[in-house]
Amino acid sequence: MRKSCRGFLDTPVPDPIITSVLEDAQLAPSNCNTQPWETHIVSGDKLKELAEALLRENEAERLSPDFTFDTNEYHGRYKERYFNLGKTMYEAFDVKRDDKEGRKEVSDQNYNFFNAPHIAIPFMPSFGDNVRVGGDIGMYGQTFLLSLTAHGLTGIPQTALGFFAGTIREILNVPDELKMLFGISFGYADPNAPGNSFKMERDPISHNVTFHQ
Ligand SMILES: Cc1cc2nc3c(=O)[nH]c(=O)nc-3n(C[C@H](O)[C@H](O)[C@H](O)COP(=O)(O)O)c2cc1C
Secondary structure, three states, X not given: OOOEOOOEOOOOOOHHHXXXXXXXXXXXXXXXXXXXXXXXXXXXXXXXXXXXXXXXXXXXXXXXXXXXXXXXXXXXXXXXXXXXXXXXXXXXOOOOOOOHHHHHHHHHHHHHHHHOOEXXXXXXXXXXXXXXXXXXXXXXXXXXXXXXXXXOOEEEEXXXXXXXHHHHHHHHOOOOOOEOOOEXXXXXXXXXXXXXXXXXXXXXXXXXXXXXX
């Protein structure tokens, strides 16, 4: 079963396995079969360089996102689920609700890729309001994640990385025309990491599904 991993072993994934995951992800459906993903895999020294830059930019609050993201826009049941994720995660890391510093430390782990040895970034071209291409990138990301699971690996999609799209493009030498929604840290799960000690529940399908006939 797929779930998001927030604590990886530093064991690298063999190249042929990464290739096999990428070949599975390549089969993702897309509007008009445009296959609008330009994927970059970052590992080794380059990944260290990226982590240093992201931690630095995050400290300086120098965000460079391509797309807006405001969790204050969540309302009703969506807001409840968002709050529940925060509560579950901070409890797992043993951080109290009012411990601002502790909460920041947990969220900063995004920029260390939760210790993952690799990240994948599916950059995307920009078309119109980008809703459809964003959907295609989501399909690609989920296919990639399910393939990781099928290969005994795990991963986590991270909007937090997209907050620094400009910095990431600069370091990876990616042209400005290619936009970024999220990155995916991936590798082997550390079974003892606190970030892997919980599983986010889902509502019963009756809350999300309407049948017609
Ligand atoms: C597009 C996308 C971006 C996400 N960004 C982050 C992130 O930046 N940091 C994080 O810890 N989790 C992130 N998540 C993981 C979600 O919190 C997670 O999918 C959700 O809580 C459900 O848990 P599960 O994936 O373990 O089933 C993201 C998920 C998606 C689909």
